[in-house]
Amino acid sequence: MTTTLNPLRRWLLNLGLAAIVVFCLAPFFWMIVSSLRRTSDIFDKxxxxxxxxxxxxxxxxxxxxGFGxxxxxxxxxxGTTTLLALSLATVTAYAMARLEFPFKRLLLTLIIASTMFPVVSIVVPLLKMFTDWGWINTYQAMIVPDMSFALPLAVWLLTAFFRQMPQELEHAAMVDGCTRGQAFRxxxxxLAAPGIFTTAIITFIAAWNEFLIALSMTNKPEIQTAPVAISKFTGATEFDTPFGSQMAAGVLVTVPLVILVLLFQRRIVAGLTAGSVK
Structure with missing residues (x-):
């Protein structure tokens, strides 16, 4: 009975995986196809x-x-959001993983809960504050709000990673004369490079795709990010929607991320699975 069920289960598993792959890649495939059509053929099926x-x-x-x-x-x-988030999250996550202090679990819960607030709920207060500060149409007006979701995400991921690393590593280094800071560095x-690299990729992708904050904090084309620029593409006339150009721009924005993941997929997988087997 088992020998007859195993091939069936394997076939169903492969079928399910194929369906998931098709479901995930079909929009991207259609975006590429549409970007390579002439304007007159854009609605061809x-x-x-x-x-x-x-x-x-x-x-x-x-x-x-102004897409370039x-x-x-x-x-x-x-890039700036990723570097700042990693710099702060690495030391914060290490402290959260190694130090014992009251309400640590509650603090971690609040950190991850802060990412659950909808972005639209903070846009209006930030817009008012940044207008008073003269930050509108500046990089920091986009980087600082991006940190509100990038930093908690990085802290949460790295805390889980540092917890999986045995504390005997630091103890052995300190026995050999290192301070705790030297043992950390x-x-x-x-040893934490795979986890840090994985967190950097995830943080970069999240910041790269951010739209609402960049749209709200900028009104000059020369400071807008790629997602905002795509949304403001104009066609031949005022009421014409340039679907083909938007599809082509979407491909150009997505391809670097795909290449990045493909080039470093081994490191990403290693970071996600590090510590699962000791």
Whole structure:
């Protein structure tokens, strides 16, 4: 009976995995196909573009769109947010994992709960505050709010990772003459590289895709990020929606993230599974 069920279970498992892959990749596939269609063929329902056209990609980089500058802004905002979040989260998470103090569990719960507030609930107060500070149309007006979700996420992930690392590592280093700080820098940080790298990737993706804060805090095209620039693409006329250009820009924004994950998938998997087997 078991020998007859195992192939069936394996087949059902493979079928389920295939369905999940198709469900996840179908929108991206259709975005690529639509970006390679001519404007006159954008509503064609064929699975492949015929003929292939690059006019949408050329339209994306027209001088009036400012998409190249928007990509640079996204790199600056997402990169700075990731670096700041990791710098603060690494030491915070290490302290949360190693130190014992009252209400530590409650504090961790509050940290992760802070990421559950909808962004729209904090946009209006931040907009008023940043207007008074003269921060509108600046990088910090996007980076500081992005830290509100990037930092708690990084602290939560790294705390779980540091907890899985045996404390005997620091004890052995301190027996050899290291202070706790030196043991952290010389022993723990190198061993924690997979977890830190995984957290950096997740944080960067979250900051790269952020839209509402960037839309609310900027009104000048030269400071807008890529998601905001895509939403403001204009067509040939005032009432024309440039679906093809938006699809092409979406591909250009998504492809770097896909390449990043594919190049470092081993490190990401190692970071997510580190400590699961001792």
């Amino acid at each position: 064929s699975p492949l573009p015929s003929p292939l056209s690059l006019e949408n990609y050329r339209a994306v980089f027209q001088p009036g769109q 500058r928007a990509l640079v802004n996204s790199v600056v905002v997402a 010389r022993i723990i940080l190198p």
